[in-house]
Amino acid sequence: MTKIKTALLAATAVMAAAPAMAEWAPNRPVEFVVASGAGGGSDNFARTIQSALTRNDIVDAPMVVLNKGGGSGAEAFLYARQNAGDPNKLIFATNNVYLLPYVAKLAYTTEDLQPVAALALDEFLVWVKADSPYETITDLIDAAKEAPGTIVFGGSQSKDTDETLVALIEQTTGADFRYVPFNGGGEVGVQLAGGHIAANVNNPNENVGQWQAGAVRPLCVFAPQRMAESEPISGEMGWHDIPTCSEAGLDIESYQMPRTVWLPKDTDPEVVAYYQDAMTKVAETPEWQDYLTKTSQTGAVLVGDELADFIQKNEDSTVKVFQAEGWTAAE
């Protein structure tokens, strides 16, 4: 008798607990709003997560990817602002969410979005053409000091991560480069392989194809420690053999770009918790590990306070560069 009672009690407890564990779940299709065009870095990020969530049955609701890459991603963030409180819209971006408002006058602020998680850090490297005379990063910087404003750095977009990094190098070393903005990392990679520019600061993924073919080579990576061990990519060299920039004599300890997921503001805490949980699970899937290896990014799951800290630090240090360059939009 008591046994049955206990069993019943336990059963009801389980039944009560089950919905409590997932207090909220999307009941409508979830829109993945991507702050880049189709085929861009954020797009691949979002689509990988979409595939990891689907294949591992982490989210049951259907998911649709929507590209809103206009205005360097501002289109997506404005869309989030218009859809405040909507729990069925996730925004996939980088650090452009909180950096863009500093350099362009836009009708949204970072407070219009709520951070959910950062899942990866994309590395930046200095690349030169394979037959370039610059063997180390210091060669390149010394050359720029000797002939100010003649060595051409190509990069993706204007006042975005690439130009910020070039500006940071200039501010740190006193060298003077000429920066030419192109449409995307892939384009910049080909411009370098064709010898139309002297160097670029592409992410690993944007230049790996050209490196494999021996058309370009990396000088250093802007990370606190060397990148993960890998199969040799070009000749004997793998990602781990690339020196960090501080090792090579350029005093910039780290410059990395987070891959971030956001919700529009004013959604319930359960909604945020639900997606945080889903993203944490994504990080454990084989699809995700595969993506990290193939794009040579560093996995870094940041949620909650850790994420807030990271954003604050990243924002502060970048804004310092903006201010020194005079890029901050007039208040």
Place this chain on the structure above:
Amino acid sequence: MGNFDLLMHGFGVAITPMHLLLMVGGVLMGLVVGVLPGLGAPNGVSLLIPLTFALDPTSAIILLSSMYWGALFGGSTTSILFNIPGEPSSVATTFDGYPMARKGESTRALTLAFMSAGVGALTGVIVITLLAGWASNFALKFGAPEYFAVYFLAFAAFIGMGSASPAKTLVSLTTGLLLATVGMDTVTGEIRLTFGLDQLLSGISFLVVVIGLFGIGELLSTVQEGLRFRGVSSRIDLRDVFKTIAELPRYWATTIRSGLIGIWMGITPGGPTAASFMSYGIARQASRKGEPFGTGRPEGIVAPETADHSAGSCAMLPMLALGVPSSATAAVMMGGLMIWGLTPGPMLFATKPDFVWGLIASMYVSNLIGVILVLATVPMFAALLRIPFSIIGPMIVVICFVGAYTVSNSSFDLWLVLLFGLVGYLFTKLDYPLAPLVLAMVLGHKAENAFHQSMILSNGSLDIFFSNTLVTSIMVIALALLVLPKTLQLSSRLRRRQPVE
């Protein structure tokens, strides 16, 4: 002949029942996507990407590329029948395709378009097969000044011998350039001409403008002229299809020229849209006799279609070999490639021969399937024109608005379609040419970026456009195309005057 063996190997990979099924399915879906304006190949392909997660990369790319070919074929259909380009690259097909359909020769127009498209695609694939290694090296030679020279050449080829008055062409061209500047500028990061409207931040979509100008604009003219399509009584017969096919060899010169232009623009990434405009412009300049272009000249259909498709297939080469997509669709496919774990780049040909050559072989097969499927549907599409205007008219309006909305899911675009519908109507009534406006919208921003980048590189000196053989020769050809036709006209007028004096 290493490439040939590899290709044969590729056929082995591509021709399996499963892959053939994927090709037929892809082409059919592409046709639907292509026929609907706004819902273009890039959207269609990106909708399909999640489905490909379950396939192996080779099957996935075969499905996606087949859909692309289908969309390219389908895009011409609405251009010819309703003057609404289903795809950006089929805008130039409207110039002569629509007039020909209105003359009651819709079957002929459609057949011409599809056949030359097929020939163009085939030329493109053959070039890829033969020149896989060489072509990617050629593309590497293109820096900012070379790009600007190519865009300049496209403008020059198209405008050099416009039939409209030069002043009106200038108005249309500058309007297009102005519209192309709206939004955020890549080189400076400045936001321009948005007047504080968030909706304009990403610029004015070229497709939305085209749907308005051509689709709605044309409807307004039709409504004014008595609620019926002009001259639609067309006899539909499979024999017409074959008769037209027999007529094709007559345009061999146009076909070869357009194929070459397409190949070049596909490889150097100029894109199919630029290719079709440039090819149309050059065909117009090259034609000496016969009725003027814009009234239903067969060459006016053959030229843009051949170039469009050969550029479309050649665009796969820089995407695979360099990681540079030269069309929006190629960009989406490249995203897919990365998700499947393949790195586009020169090494892809060496490390994944099954994938690369399977794709190339599938391009032969699926384009063949495309031509057959689309030809089989010609009588059906042509029959659409027999439907009374009171039924088809509202349907076109719906398609236009749905199409415009799909471009970026923004209701603001619907107002733009209406606005540009009125603009299109006025332009047509007042004899302003629409083509320069469209061309300027497609290439204006790219040309401006390339020019700006060149100026940064050269410290503001124009010499950079004549700094090496490649860029100099492109610039010289462009200037010649711009200036020569007018000079020739002038001199022939002078010569004619002499006997009188």
